[in-house]
Amino acid sequence: MTGVLRLALADLRFRALAAGFNVLLLALGIAIVAVLLRLGGQVERSLQRDLAGIDLVVGAKGSPLQLVLSAALHVDVPTGNILLSDAEALAANPLVRQAIPVALGDNARGFRIVGTSAAYPAHYGAALAAGRLWFAPMEAVLGSDAAAGLGLRVGDGFVGSHGLVADEAHHDEEEHGDGDHAEHVEDDEHGHHPYTVVGVLAPTGTVLDRLILTDVASVWEVHAVHDEGTQAPPREITAMLVTYRTPLAAASMPRLVNATTAMQAASPAFEVARLVKLAGFGTDAVRSVAYGLMGLAALGFFATLFGAIHDRRYDIVLLRSLGATRARVFAVVLAEGAALATAGIVAGFALSHALMAGAAAWIGASHRIAVGSALLEPAELWIAAGALALGLASALVPAMMAYRVDVARTLARGPA
Amino acid sequence: MLNIAGAVLGYGDRPVLRIPAFDLPDAGHVLVTGPSGCGKTTLLFALAGLVPAQAGRIAVDGTDLATLDEAARDRFRGRRVGLVFQALRLVRSLSVLDNLLLVADLTGRRRDRAAALAALERLGIADKRDARPETLSQGQAQRAAIARALLHRPALILADEPTSALDDAAAAGAAALLREVAAETGAMLVVATHDARIAPGFERVLRLDAG
Numbered sequence: 001m002t003g004v005l006r007l008a009l010a011d012l013r014f015r016a017l018a019a020g021f022n023v024l025l026l027a028l029g030i031a032i033v034a035v036l037l038r039l040g041g042q043v044e045r046s047l048q049r050d051l052a053g054i055d056l057v058v059g060a061k062g063s064p065l066q067l068v069l070s071a072a073l074h075v076d077v078p079t080g081n082i083l084l085s086d087a088e089a090l091a092a093n094p095l096v097r098q099a100i101p102v103a104l105g106d107n108a109r110g111f112r113i114v115g116t117s118a119a120y121p122a123h124y125g126a127a128l129a130a131g132r133l134w135f136a137p138m139e140a141v142l143g144s145d146a147a148a149g150l151g152l153r154v155g156d157g158f159v160g161s162h163g164l165v166a167d168e169a170h171h172d173e174e175e176h177g178d179g180d181h182a183e184h185v186e187d188d189e190h191g192h193h194p195y196t197v198v199g200v201l202a203p204t205g206t207v208l209d210r211l212i213l214t215d216v217a218s219v220w221e222v223h224a225v226h227d228e229g230t231q232a233p234p235r236e237i238t239a240m241l242v243t244y245r246t247p248l249a250a251a252s253m254p255r256l257v258n259a260t261t262a263m264q265a266a267s268p269a270f271e272v273a274r275l276v277k278l279a280g281f282g283t284d285a286v287r288s289v290a291y292g293l294m295g296l297a298a299l300g301f302f303a304t305l306f307g308a309i310h311d312r313r314y315d316i317v318l319l320r321s322l323g324a325t326r327a328r329v330f331a332v333v334l335a336e337g338a339a340l341a342t343a344g345i346v347a348g349f350a351l352s353h354a355l356m357a358g359a360a361a362w363i364g365a366s367h368r369i370a371v372g373s374a375l376l377e378p379a380e381l382w383i384a385a386g387a388l389a390l391g392l393a394s395a396l397v398p399a400m401m402a403y404r405v406d407v408a409r410t411l412a413r414g415p416a
Numbered sequence: 417m418l419n420i421a422g423a424v425l426g427y428g429d430r431p432v433l434r435i436p437a438f439d440l441p442d443a444g445h446v447l448v449t450g451p452s453g454c455g456k457t458t459l460l461f462a463l464a465g466l467v468p469a470q471a472g473r474i475a476v477d478g479t480d481l482a483t484l485d486e487a488a489r490d491r492f493r494g495r496r497v498g499l500v501f502q503a504l505r506l507v508r509s510l511s512v513l514d515n516l517l518l519v520a521d522l523t524g525r526r527r528d529r530a531a532a533l534a535a536l537e538r539l540g541i542a543d544k545r546d547a548r549p550e551t552l553s554q555g556q557a558q559r560a561a562i563a564r565a566l567l568h569r570p571a572l573i574l575a576d577e578p579t580s581a582l583d584d585a586a587a588a589g590a591a592a593l594l595r596e597v598a599a600e601t602g603a604m605l606v607v608a609t610h611d612a613r614i615a616p617g618f619e620r621v622l623r624l625d626a627g
Contacts, residue, residue, distance in 0.1 A: 003521025006514075007507075014509035315507050321466060322564075323494015324522040325487045408467045409427060411457070411501070 004328065007319075008335035015308060022300030023343045029293030030348025030387055035355050036283050036290070037377040044276070047073070050207040051268040053123060055250065058082070058090060058257055059239035064266035065275060071102050071239035072268055074112050074207050078104055081236035082263045090257065091240065095249035098123070100241040103219040106160035111146040113160045113195075113212045115219035115237070123241075124206045130154050131199030137217040141199040143209040157194045160212075160222065193222045294387060301340050301394035305333060309401045313410060320407045333399035334392060341391020345384045417442045417571065417604045418463065423472035425455065425462045431470060432458045433624065440620075442571075445595050445605035447615055450624035456608035459624070460574045463606065464497050465489030477571040494523035498565030498603070500594070502577035505561040506549035512536070513545040516564045525568070535563040539593070555586050559593070566597050573598050575607045579614050587613050 012019045050073055059067045060080030069076035084101075091099035100123060103115030114120070118133055121141070131154035133141055142152060152158060195214065203209055216237060224232070242265075244250060250267070257265035309316070316329055324332075418440035426432040433455030440446060448456050461467040462474055465481050468489075474481050477496055484492060493499075506515045516532040519525075536542045539559040541552075549557060558578065565573055575594055579587035591607070591614035598605035607618070615621060 003518075003524065006521055007510075007518075010507075010509045010514065315509070318501075318507060319518070319522060320490065321464065321493070321499050321501075322519050322522055323490055323497075325490040327487065328522060408461050411461065411466070 004331045004335050005339070007332045008339050011308065011312070011332075012336055012339055015304060018300075018304045018307075019340060019343075022297050022304060023340055023347060025293055025300055026297035026341065026344030026387060026390075027347035027351055029290045029295075029297060030345060030383060031351035031355060032290035032293070033287060033383050034349060034352035034377075034380050035359070036287055037379050037383070038352065038356055039359065040283065041377045041379075047272050049205060051272065053243055054241045054268050055244045056242040056253060056257075057239055057266045057268055058087065058242055058263050059266070061262070061264040064264060065271045067239065067264060067266045068268045068271040069275075070104070072207075072241060074114075074211060078238045079264065081238055082240075084235035084237055086261055086263055087237055087240045090242070090261070090263070093253075093256075095245055095253055096242055097245040098243040101216050101237045102239045102241060103216045103236075104238040105219055105223060106162055108146075108158050108160050108195075108212055109150060111143075111149060111210060111212050113140070113214060113219070115214055115216035117216070120241075121201060121208060121213060123243075124204050124208045126204050126208055127202045129200050129202040131197070134198055134213070134215050134218075137215050137221050138193060138195055139198040140195040140212050140214045140218070141201060142197055143201050143211045143213070144203040145209040146212050147197075147200045149210075152197050152200075154197050154200060156197045158197070159194045193218075294390060297344060298390040298394045301337055301391060302397065304340075305336060305395050305398035306401075308336075309333070309398045312402075313405060316402050316405050317407050317410045320405070321411070326403045329405070330399045330403040333402045334395050337391040337393075337395025337399075338388065339391075340395075341388045344391070345387050348387070349380070349384075417477060418606075419473070419475040421473045423462070423474055424470040425458050425467060426470055427458075427467065429470075435459070435472075438622065440604055440606075443599070443602050443604055444619050445598055445607070446620040446622055447618040448606060448608040448622045448624065449610060449612075449615070452610060454624040456610070456624060457576050460499075460576050460606065460608050463572065464499055464574055465493050491523065494519060495568070496571045498568070498570035498573045500558075500561050500565045500573070500575040500578050502580055505557045506552075506564075508549050511546050511548065512541070512552070512560050515549070515560060516567055519564065519568050523568075528567070532563075532567055535567050536560070538597075539563050555582060555590070558582070558590055562590070562593060562597065566601055566603075569601050570603055573603045573605045575605070575609075577609050577611070578607060579609065579611050584613060587611060590614075591617065 054072055057068050057071050059071055059078065060082050062079030066076050067079050070078040087099070087101065090096065098119060100119045101116055102120075104112060106113040121133070128141075129144065131141070140158075142150065147153070150158065195212075195218070201208060220235060242253070244253065254265040254267060257263050319329055319332075320326070418438070420435045420438040422437070423435045424431050424433075425435070448459060450456055458467060462469055463476060465476075465484065469482060476492075479492060479496075481489060481492070506512070507518060510518065513529075513532055513536070516535060517527045517529065520527045533542065533545065536545055539562065541556050541559050541563075544552060544556055544560070549560075552560065562578075573594070578594065579590050582590055594605055594607065595617060607614070
């Protein structure tokens with residue numbers, strides 16, 4: 001450790017309370033900005049992975065954002081259903097390279113059951129960790145998180161429940177052995193149509209991990225039970241995930257769907273950008289508060305160091321009389337600013353990792369979205385550099401005051 | 417060791433002290449006395465390079481201080497001069513031991529911890545090595561300051577009113593200690609004081625007149 005740094009740290013220890021309070025302020029500001037950056041970065045990457053290769057989501061008319069969220073990201077309820085015949089007609093369009101059907105309606109303890117085709121797992125490059133893909137209705141392939149969450153393996157059976165989220169009250173009753181369980185099975189669970197697990201997917205890091213995949217015909221079969229005795233309605237699916245054959249399709253396809261069919265076309269890229277912008281207003285406000293905290297911390301550093309220079313005038317004189325040059329005294333005060341900022345940066349990033357670990361546990365449990373805590377966003381390095389610059393800037397004026405102390409005159413006046 | 421010729425000393429344009437000629441040998445001790453305001457402290461500051469001479473020549477250990485810029489005078493002081501003040505003794509944020517090692521920290525030299533501990537032992541305050549300055553008595557703080565001034569074996573030790581706050585016994589002890597350690601390290605000791613109690617024992621006395 002250099003003499004300058006040793007002196008700087010000794011003085012900060014001497015003023016531990018004021019220094020610690022301001023370090024805490026800076027750490028809080030850095031932690032909030034870092035968490036926002038990291039969460040934003042992870043959500044953005046997660047969205048990019050989930051929406052990769054999906055140029056258009058086609059579904060029932062309604063909110064286009066809701067359509068994308070429900071059919072592509074599986075975090076919202078669908079806008080409705082579309083006729084299979086309409087969807088197949090669109091899939092046959094020469095501008096469409098791939099059209100993946102999505103049929104929603106049921107869940108198994110909160111994990112969505114998605115009626116689809118083999119093209120869906122193939123689209124995300126999913127590999128089987130065990131078993132095989134489905135060949136027939138009522139065979140299911142579980143995403144890795146779904147398999148772990150449900151505790152199911154190849155060969156196990158399960159039944160789906162109506163709806164897309166778990167019924168908490170229902171499960172509470174189940175766990176407590178409520179006597180009305182049979183009634184619930186009849187009303188909400190498709191107890192007469194159990195699924196058989198035939199495969200489990202390896203983790204993909206995409207939305208696929210938390211889904212239960214099956215044939216579209218499974219969804220029709222399960223729900224046909226409710227309509228028994230009436231004339232079979234036309235086949236429906238919830239949505240279709242479309243990949244263009246050519247980028248030129250982007251110019252005409254959405255308009256074609258929206259203007260000439262009963263369906264709605266939504267561009268995931270556009271809708272997600274809109275969503276991020278909407279969410280941005282909230283995060284911008286939080287970020288402003290965080291920057292405010294960092295600014296307050298810098299003012300606190302300045303006040304601490306400025307006050308210390310008055311308090312330490314004779315210490316500075318003593319240093320100079322013992323052989324310290326003006327530049328060295330300047331460096332000591334500047335090092336104090338840098339040390340305060342560094343402590344704030346280290347504490348801030350440690351706090352941000354703790355917050356992210358908490359957020360990962362909470363979001364993962366409540367929203368079934370994977371959020372990590374270990375990643376470092378490149379922009380965080382700029383935050384660190386900015387905080388260090390703040391620390392140095394706050395020390396600049398006190399350092400100049402230390403530099404300008406007139407040793408002889410101060411000594412001639414004598415200590416107070 | 418010390419060579420002063422035609423020196424005019426003061427602050428800014430205001431002269432405080434004129435010394436036509438004054439020489440001291442390489443080692444020994446001299447007491448600078450005189451009434452308050454006569455320039456005793458100013459002389460010490462000038463010898464330490466803290467106040468540049470307005471005119472004339474001050475040479476310390478063969479170096480003409482007028483030829484050095486401020487930073488060079490600071491470095492010269494750190495290497496060749498040891499300073500002891502009446503009240504301004506120790507840096508409050510440092511332990512006694514770190515106060516002794518301060519000169520090494522400030523001048524970029526190796527921290528000689530063993531020598532610092534030996535100096536504390538020599539001055540009878542080894543048990544205070546980790547103590548904070550505010551916990552020391554005046555006499556202990558003065559001893560620690562003396563130990564620090566001697567640690568880098570300076571050629572010149574300057575002490576400004578080192579005994580004025582001490583009782584008779586402590587004052588005599590501090591003065592004797594300064595002379596002893598100066599003799600041990602072969603340094604020239606210059607003590608500025610109006611404290612007549614410590615005059616006995618000094619080889620030379622330089623009396624400054626007011627005005």
